[in-house]
Amino acid sequence: MPMQTIRQILSITPLFKGLTPDQIDDITNIAVERKYRRGESIFMEGDEADGFYIVGDGQVKIFKTSLEGKEQILHIYGPGKPFGEVPVFSGSQFPANALALVASRILFLPRKAFVDLISRHPSLSMNMLGELSMRLREFTVQIENLSLKEVPSRLASYLIYLAREQGTDDRVTLDISKGQLASLLGTIPETLSRIFAKMTTQALIRVDGKQIHLLDAVGLEDLAAAGKLAE
């Protein structure tokens, strides 16, 4: 990827919104491109970190695993999303695993050079505070889902969230596999399939491959809030 393209990616990364062209140049100068194959590990929990990453092209999952091999997805990120920043600002090790779900081009930003930049550019530090706060907000929702909601409610919440993200009312496109969706919602694929079937029978949704038609907005909102699917 020529230098110009790294700069283009950085210019449309929300983390760098509002920065001047000179500031974007400074960041471009420290960014390093890395390529990953589908399924390739980017880092493992406990690895020493010397910087963080931004998705250029592709898709990355951030996840935890148990000793028995069970997996909990924390995030799935596409172009423009930063990941792995926690050890830039606290501790020195990555708190989770990162893996490329498809062939991906990733930008790496070395810790020391980035911290130098952030201390010179207050708007960059405000953007980073915004990014970390947004992630804390998402985690409180994920903890609420895992602890206080049943799986049908988590799925309804996720479909409503996707509809907002995709700017649609009556239809969403799943951009991850059903297996990954199960892991994101803290369940197993068999349970998720049963819930999809039951929600279809109850005319809440209609599944058409990767497209999910949302047939009953009020019913889905109720399910997301109350947590129980009628028998």
Place this chain on the structure above:
Amino acid sequence: MPMQTIRQILSITPLFKGLTPDQIDDITNIAVERKYRRGESIFMEGDEADGFYIVGDGQVKIFKTSLEGKEQILHIYGPGKPFGEVPVFSGSQFPANALALVASRILFLPRKAFVDLISRHPSLSMNMLGELSMRLREFTVQIENLSLKEVPSRLASYLIYLAREQGTDDRVTLDISKGQLASLLGTIPETLSRIFAKMTTQALIRVDGKQIHLLDAVGLEDLAAAGKLAE
């Protein structure tokens, strides 16, 4: 509380570590003292936020509730800990509830004045980035616990965490009630009591009121990692 005392609290708050006396003065000038009775709400999820808080004296719990009244504790904080910062940097509403567990003196820092300070003092923004990162790290552990670990394993992890926090090897002091501990670990008091009893029978711990003696460090580490309590 006289002005001097607010300044003393701020001087020993880790968030403000490394700041100059002048910078601490600036923060003292914007801080407002508020008092809360035991059990009094500080803010509710969804409330509009116009600033964040620091525990002066007392103890605060940050938590989510379900429609059915089930509760999941996210954090329990004592003196020197900031809370409620998320809407200072993203969105405008608190993502969870905060309540004083005991009579508490709390410092309130108004959003706009604090953001002005942070953009003038890079070391303050680096400290805040460290604080939010540490909390992201804690949330990844909590999600892992809820999703991938059984309750005995969560309890063993928590006891090991407390021992590190309290700088002890063989004994920890619970600073929250058993009911709160159950909520923090995502379970109910009855289940927690059964697990305390079983771990006592297996000579992993001995419970003496608020004191928990850790009798078998290796056994506790194994339980924390592997997640199953032997039958």
